[in-house]
Amino acid sequence: xxxxxxxxxxxxxxxxxxxxxxxxxxxxxxxxxxxxxxxxxxxxxxxxxxxxxxxxxxxxxxxxxxxxxxxxxxxxxxxxxxxxxxxxxxxxxxxxxxxxxxxxxxxxxxxxxxxxxxxxxxxxxxxxxxxxxxxxxxxxxxxxxxxxxxxxxxxxxxxxxxxxxxxxxxxxxxxxxxxxxxxxxxxxxxxxxxxxxxxxxxxxxxxxxxxxxxxxxxxxxxxxxxxxxxxxxxxxxxxxxxxxxxxxxxxxxxxxxxxxxxxxxxxxxxxxxxxxxxxxxxxxxxxxxxxxxxxxxxxxxxxxxxxxxxxxxxxxxxxxxxxxxxxxxxxxxxxxxxxxxxxxxxxxxxxxxxxxxxxxxxxxxxxxxxxxxxxxxxxxxxxxxxxxxxxxxxxxxxxxxxxxxxxxxxxxxxxxxxxxxxxxxxxxxxxxxxxxxxxxxxxxxxxx
Amino acid sequence: xxxxxxxxxxxxxxxxxxxxxxxxxxxxxxxxxxxxxxxxxxxxxxxxxxxxxxxxxxxxxxxxxxxxxxxxxxxxxxxxxxxxxxxxxxxxxxxxxxxxxxxxxxxxxxxxxxxxxxxxxxxxxxxxxxxxxxxxxxxxxxxxxxxxxxxxxxxxxxxxxxxxxxxxxxxxxxxxxxxxxxxxxxxxx
Numbered sequence: 001x002x003x004x005x006x007x008x009x010x011x012x013x014x015x016x017x018x019x020x021x022x023x024x025x026x027x028x029x030x031x032x033x034x035x036x037x038x039x040x041x042x043x044x045x046x047x048x049x050x051x052x053x054x055x056x057x058x059x060x061x062x063x064x065x066x067x068x069x070x071x072x073x074x075x076x077x078x079x080x081x082x083x084x085x086x087x088x089x090x091x092x093x094x095x096x097x098x099x100x101x102x103x104x105x106x107x108x109x110x111x112x113x114x115x116x117x118x119x120x121x122x123x124x125x126x127x128x129x130x131x132x133x134x135x136x137x138x139x140x141x142x143x144x145x146x147x148x149x150x151x152x153x154x155x156x157x158x159x160x161x162x163x164x165x166x167x168x169x170x171x172x173x174x175x176x177x178x179x180x181x182x183x184x185x186x187x188x189x190x191x192x193x194x195x196x197x198x199x200x201x202x203x204x205x206x207x208x209x210x211x212x213x214x215x216x217x218x219x220x221x222x223x224x225x226x227x228x229x230x231x232x233x234x235x236x237x238x239x240x241x242x243x244x245x246x247x248x249x250x251x252x253x254x255x256x257x258x259x260x261x262x263x264x265x266x267x268x269x270x271x272x273x274x275x276x277x278x279x280x281x282x283x284x285x286x287x288x289x290x291x292x293x294x295x296x297x298x299x300x301x302x303x304x305x306x307x308x309x310x311x312x313x314x315x316x317x318x319x320x321x322x323x324x325x326x327x328x329x330x331x332x333x334x335x336x337x338x339x340x341x342x343x344x345x346x347x348x349x350x351x352x353x354x355x356x357x358x359x360x361x362x363x364x365x366x367x368x369x370x371x372x373x374x375x376x377x378x379x380x381x382x383x384x385x386x387x388x389x390x391x392x393x394x395x396x397x398x399x400x401x402x403x404x405x406x407x408x409x410x411x412x413x414x415x416x417x418x419x420x421x422x423x424x425x426x427x428x429x430x431x432x433x434x435x436x437x438x439x440x441x442x443x444x445x446x447x448x
Numbered sequence: 449x450x451x452x453x454x455x456x457x458x459x460x461x462x463x464x465x466x467x468x469x470x471x472x473x474x475x476x477x478x479x480x481x482x483x484x485x486x487x488x489x490x491x492x493x494x495x496x497x498x499x500x501x502x503x504x505x506x507x508x509x510x511x512x513x514x515x516x517x518x519x520x521x522x523x524x525x526x527x528x529x530x531x532x533x534x535x536x537x538x539x540x541x542x543x544x545x546x547x548x549x550x551x552x553x554x555x556x557x558x559x560x561x562x563x564x565x566x567x568x569x570x571x572x573x574x575x576x577x578x579x580x581x582x583x584x585x586x587x588x589x590x591x592x593x594x595x596x597x598x599x600x601x602x603x604x605x606x607x608x609x610x611x612x613x614x615x616x617x618x619x620x621x622x623x624x625x626x627x628x629x630x631x632x633x634x635x636x637x
Contacts, residue, residue, distance in 0.1 A: 019617070037617070061621045064614075083618045153618045171618070202614070218612070244612065287611070339545050340590065341613070359590065359613070360545060361553065403548050408588040410613075438587070 003399040004353065006363060006444040009421070009431060010049040016042060016439035021062070022344075022413040023435040024078075027070045030420030031096055032433055033078055034441050035063040041080055043141075045096065046420040046431070049443060052096060055141045060084040065156045069180070071163045077144075079166055081154030087147035087168050087178075089186065092140065145186040149176055149193075156203040160211055165191065167213050169201035175215055175225070177232060192232035194225060205248040207280065208349070214282055216245030222284050222294065228324045235326045238294060243287030246342065247413075251280040252349025257368035257394045267370060271392050281331055283354060285342035291356050291366070293396075295331035334396045337364040340410075348416040350430050351446070354396070357411035357434055363444070365400035402444075406436035419445065454564040457524060457531050465517060465529045466536040468510050507585065509539040512556055515584050516577050520635045522569050522628060527635060531563055533573060544590050552588045556581060559596040566601045574610040575619060576632045 012023075016036035023034040030046040033055075040056040041063055061083035069077035080088040150170035157168045166178045166188070177192040199218030206213055212235075213225040222238040222245055256271055277298035285291045340359035347354050354366040371393040405411060411434050419429040423445075432444040513536045517529030528534045538561070544553035558577055562570045578593045585591070593610050595603040609615055619625050 062617065083621055153614075155614065171615070200612075200615070218608075244608075339547075341611075343613075362545075403545070403551065408552055408586075410590075 004351075004365060004367070004446045004448045005400045006365060006402050006432060007447055009423070009443045009445045012042075012044040012049050012051070012441040012443065014051055015441060016040070018439055019062075019437045020412065020435045020439050020441060021064050022066065023415055023433050023441050024066050024068055025415050025417035025433060026068050026076065029076065029094065029096060030418070031076075032415075032417065032441075033066050033068065034435060035066050035080065036439065037062040039063060039082070041066055041078070041090075044441070046417060046433075046443065048421065053092075053141060055080075055090055058082075058088040058090070058143050058146070059086065061153075064154060067157045067159050067166075069159050069163045069166075070161065078141075079157045079159065079168075081157040081168055081170075083153040085148075085150045085152055085154060085170065087150075087154055087157060087166075089144040089147065089188070091142045091144045145188065147176075147178060147188055149190065150174065153200075155201060156205075158204045158206050158213070160206045160213075161209055162211075165206075165211065167204040167206065167215075169204045169215060169217075171200040173197045173199060173201060173217075175201055175204060175213070177213070192227075194232060194234070196223060196234050196237075197221070200244075202244060203247050205250060205282075208250050208253050209280070214248045214250070216241075216248050216284055216286075218244050220245060220286070220288075222248065222282070224282075224326065224328065226324050233324070235324050236328050238284075238328055238330075240292060240330055241284065241286040241288050241290065243289075243341070245284050245286050247344040248282060248284050249345055249347045250282055251347050252352070253280055255349060255352030257352060257370050259370045262370050262372040267392065271370070274392055282328075283345050283347050285345040285356055285358070287341040289336065289338045289340065289342060289358075291334040291337075291342060291345055291354070292330055293332040293334065294328050297327040297329055332368075332394075332396055334366055335398050337398055337401065338362060343411065344413045344415075346414045346416050346432070348430060350416070350418075350428055353399075353416075353446070355414050355416070355432055357405070357414045359410040361404050361406060361408065361410060361436075363400075363402040363405045363411070363414065363432070363434060364398055366396045367399045368394050368396050370394050405434060405444075406438065406440050406442060409437040409440070411436045453523060453567055453569070457526070457563045459526060460530050460532055462527075462530060466510065466513065468514070507541070507554075507589075509536060509541055512539050512541070512558065512581070512585075515636070516558065516580055518636045519573075519576050519580055520632045521563075522572055522576075522632055528573065528577070533561055533563065534558060534577065535561070538596060553590060554588065555590045555592055556585065557592040557594070559594060561596045561599045565599060570595055570600055570602075570606050571609055572625075572628060572632075574606060575616065575625075576629050578610060578616060579620065579629055580633060580636065 016038055018037040021035045023032050025032045032044050034042045039059050040054050042051055043053040045052050059082035063080050063082050065081040067079050074094055076092050076094055078090045151172035153171045155169055159166055164180060167175060169175045173195055175194040178188040179191045181187040181189055197217050197219055201215050201217040204213060204215045216222045220241045220243060223234050224236045225232055226235050278296045282294040338358050338360050342356050342358040345356045356364045413435040415433050416430050417433055419431045430446055434442050516534050517527060519528045521528060521531055538559035540557040542555050544555045545551040560574055574593045578591055581591045594607040
């Protein structure tokens with residue numbers, strides 16, 4: 001197998017003229033949302049890379065972050081976090097797909113209404129094509145609700161895998177968990193406020209399948225949170241980074257490392273077994289220029305299995321000895337590849353590849369490979385019970401480096417998305433979407 | 449800011465501050481510092497007339513110094529240059545990506561010496577310097593403003609704040625803070 005390389009596919013046009021912070025791919029539709037310092041969010045098509053809508057009027061300062069609510073049909077819901085200390089919830093009936101071919105350049109700009117937060121913004125200059133005259137209400141982004149609670153700049157927002165919970169974090173050192181009551185009236189209820197972090201909380205990210213939240217921040221720590229008998233509490237605090245933790249991402253639930261020449265079905269099943277015990281791993285990147293992977297240590301046999309995960313049995317454990325403390329360890333320190341702060345890391349849930357980007361304007365792609373262990377290893381393979389075999393060893397290799405990916409500009413974010421343009425050759429082909437200081441957003445294909 | 453934190457700062461004579469004219473005659477091994485000759489105003493004019501060559505001319509430490517020396521101290525009616533909060537030997541320009549020889553990225557490091565070791569305005573001064581450079585230099589420069597080691601009681605804390613892109617970006621949207629910064633910049637051309 002040859003190493004994957006990144007090739008520029010397209011820019012998203014027209015770009016923001018000010019710094020863009022983050023681009024969130026929609027969970028199902030071929031669209032992305034880009035947050036900008038110009039206080040707006042731009043929605044672009046991944047089919048033709050053109051601007052679809054500009055969401056404006058809701059925030060008074062930079063929009064720093066946004067996230068699409070998963071698992072809703074017929075409508076898209078976007079949460080936005082801003083330096084104005086608020087979180088906005090926006091809704092729009094899905095029809096991008098239906099009219100896509102002709103209408104992708106349509107200026108479907110909308111403004112906030114109802115709450116007096118700014119006025120409708122036609123944004124004609126940005127809307128590209130001129131056939132946007134047929135704008136009707138259903139095609140517009142509707143400002144649903146403003147979540148007020150943070151005292152200072154909101155840095156990150158994340159929906160739980162079910163879409164029921166929204167986590168938000170800010171410079172005020174707190175993490176808020178909100179429950180979307182889904183009552184048709186856009187009501188959200190504050191479920192928890194966690195204030196353990198010693199500095200700005202820079203990022204929050206939900207576990208891909210469980211209600212477990214990871215956070216990282218200015219105090220250089222990564223913390224994990226779970227609900228225990230109605231109370232959200234910290235289950236672990238990881239202190240290895242020597243600088244601000246800028247971003248976190250979770251491993252997908254389906255991917256495996258590359259087995260290469262050591263491919264062997266028993267090795268693969270051993271990997272899957274191992275993974276089932278510790279669950280998806282977490283990756284972090286930091287101002288200290290490192291990328292680290294974290295893994296939960298499976299509880300030793302007989303050591304209160306109930307505390308480990310109620311998800312395993314489906315029944316919440318009644319006896320939980322001393323809280324829900326979990327043991328996590330550093331699984332890997334990825335090869336050093338950045339010269340300046342690393343602002344984002346993205347773990348592909350389709351390919352298992354990791355991408356990191358940062359202030360040095362470089363995209364680095366890493367692949368995890370299973371290391372062929374000693375010859376003796378294959379002898380024990382089929383005879384010993386799984387638990388006694390040595391853990392499968394893997395190592396992370398840098399497989400591609402793109403310097404000056406956005407010219408001289410710093411990159412603030414990277415995310416994997418399903419490829420949707422006509423050039424796509426296979427069903428599950430992926431693109432990497434990178435977001436930079438000059439407002440540019442670029443889409444890269446992966447070639448093997 | 450009601451009470452002066454340092455009422456009697458050491459003040460350098462404006463004429464003694466390093467200028468382009470002196471760096472031009474550096475070859476004569478003239479000692480830099482207070483023995484330097486008074487600069488001739490004509491030197492400034494002549495350097496201005498070189499605008500045509502500006503694109504080719506690399507930006508050097510002196511130019512960085514010239515950009516920030518005239519920023520006013522938030523507490524004294526004096527410039528950062530006069531107070532020696534910024535000084536030419538504490539400015540460094542280095543390639544950002546050492547292993548990528550053709551990369552245009554350069555890192556400008558400015559070490560700040562607060563007038564007193566517990567100056568609470570160190571962050572504001574640092575932010576002022578950073579903002580001034582961000583607004584004046586082409587975007588291929590990465591700006592690294594920090595407190596000179598051992599000159600401030602909470603230097604690491606201040607450095608972490610000044611190095612935090614997100615905090616700096618948010619500060620630029622903070623009206624009250626930007627008023628202070630704008631006041632400091634009034635003395636810059």
